[in-house]
Amino acid sequence: MAAQTAPPESHLPLTPAVFAILLALADGEKHGYAIMQEARQHTAMGPGTLYGSLDRLLLSGLIAETGLSEDERRRFYQLTNLGTQVLSAETKRLEQSVLRARGKGVVPVEARA
């Protein structure tokens, strides 16, 4: 698949929702609702945004389905190698942005997602 051979940087920058989803999957596979719960700590997210983003991430090969729950109502997702690389690349990009901001004297304040 062409998307899977593309370099991780070609997927950047990620939207806040996609970054939050990939970050939620960084510590292992999760089902949709668990991803949404964790992602909501970073950004506002409803079912439409979540499953729309998951669908696009599946198509671009950043995540993969790993199976269904027993009642078949939930599907589990995990990061692919490409997804992990994209998440790392985005984290690095954000870190550099934060460093540049700090270098200009920008002080972080409390913000709520």
Add this chain to the structure above:
Amino acid sequence: MRIPESLFLRAYSAATHLYPDQFRWRYHAQMLDAVHRTYAEHSTLTDDLGLATSLITDTARGVVREHTRTGTYTRPGYILAFALAFTALQLAAAVSYQQYLRYAIDCHPTMMGNEVVEETKAQPANTVHRFNGPRTELASDWLKGDDSFTVIYNERGEPVAGDITLHGSLPHPPIGIFEYLSTHKIDRVTWQPEPRIRVALVGQRLPNGGFVLSGRSLLLIEAQAARFHNLMLVLWIFMMATAITLLTGTRLRPQTA
């Protein structure tokens, strides 16, 4: 008190039909599960209202995004529904704007009429004297302005005093206005004594049995309404042209398995 979960789930399940079919088949159960679990986390009516609001916003955004991504917004049914909704909205906007303009133009004559009614209650003789000064001709450049006029009539509907004339004499509006005012407190009508003279008239009954009519030219307001209607027409033509282009494009596009 809370919004019942079954209502939430039924409404959300119905709303998922707005998504492209393929997307809905794949994620419908999971999306409902997410709503069910989110609902279970909440405990108050305020939480429920917040959830309902966020679901409406999320669905609206998601539906547009998914249809744009899959190109299914060009389905004939969606295009026709959009064209109908757009036309209905435009009609509502045109009617509302016209009503608003009419309300706005009636405001000053209504106030002037109210003043005369109050004056007549306090000092009936002074009211007539106030309008025995210089008079403006109605069939003149007065029509292009936004000034109001006032004319007082006796109980038989004959003009007694006023600050405007129509071809040199105090105006005689249709007697039906006074008949209506005999049983109603106020009347708002459009009076057209001759072509090109259109006046918004507000009539009120006076405590002494007479009537007061205040009016304002409709020329400016009607020009304003016509400009708005023309804009609506241009938008409608543009929308229809776009819809027809999309429909034609959909029909001409080769069907894939």
